[in-house]
Amino acid sequence: MADVFINYRTGDGDKTAALIDHELSRRFGRDRAFRASKSIAPGSAYPDALLTGLRRSSVLLAIIGPDWTNFRARLHDPEDWVRKEILEAFASGIPVIPVLDGRKTKRLNKADLPDELARLADLQSIPFDGHDSETGLKRLGDLVAEIAGLRDLDRDAAFSSTQGSVTNSTGDVHGTAVQSRDFTGDVGGTVIKGSTGPVHTGQGNIYQNSRHVSGGRHFSGDGMTYYEGDHHGDNRHRFGEADRREGNDA
Numbered sequence: 001m002a003d004v005f006i007n008y009r010t011g012d013g014d015k016t017a018a019l020i021d022h023e024l025s026r027r028f029g030r031d032r033a034f035r036a037s038k039s040i041a042p043g044s045a046y047p048d049a050l051l052t053g054l055r056r057s058s059v060l061l062a063i064i065g066p067d068w069t070n071f072r073a074r075l076h077d078p079e080d081w082v083r084k085e086i087l088e089a090f091a092s093g094i095p096v097i098p099v100l101d102g103r104k105t106k107r108l109n110k111a112d113l114p115d116e117l118a119r120l121a122d123l124q125s126i127p128f129d130g131h132d133s134e135t136g137l138k139r140l141g142d143l144v145a146e147i148a149g150l151r152d153l154d155r156d157a158a159f160s161s162t163q164g165s166v167t168n169s170t171g172d173v174h175g176t177a178v179q180s181r182d183f184t185g186d187v188g189g190t191v192i193k194g195s196t197g198p199v200h201t202g203q204g205n206i207y208q209n210s211r212h213v214s215g216g217r218h219f220s221g222d223g224m225t226y227y228e229g230d231h232h233g234d235n236r237h238r239f240g241e242a243d244r245r246e247g248n249d250a
Contacts, residue, residue, distance in 0.1 A: 005054050006020060054094070097125070102129070
């Protein structure tokens, strides 16, 4: 289902129509923009396909080239499809946005239009400068996205690229847990490296004035315990009892 119908005249604005179609299709999806030479399959009934595509659209972009009003005879011709598409959009209540193609293209003047199309001159237009097409396409895309409520594939891709994956390697955790690859500084007053088996630590000075722990090193003081090396088994430290054993060894 097309959301944006691109109205243009061959020989006046058709190249810009193709450029806009390409950008809108890239940004919102190929089927979101209707342009006759692309969207109507060979063998399809041209009038029916045009009207069906138009009536399913949320906005019509009327590409107004520098010679658009010079096709006076065709603008007055009831069978001219540029005219018929715009009038059908008016009748269906579809918003019409005149796109002024090129720096020299001025706003439409009612005096240059047949009465049926005079309403075009009152519509707010949007300029499109081919020398700065990137800015023009971005602005036009933002506008039709807002009017038609289109899903922006560029924005989705940018959002997805910023999302990493986080996995939990700690298993079941009760209470507060902090998981990271690298820590700088102390965590909770205790630093333990390469430990297996349960380790129980507490507040205060543990093994105060002690000299060593078999199989590695430990230092204590100021409520912090530092272990390094591999420790197996159950290391339990009880205040008082540990200090007495160390005192007796001395």
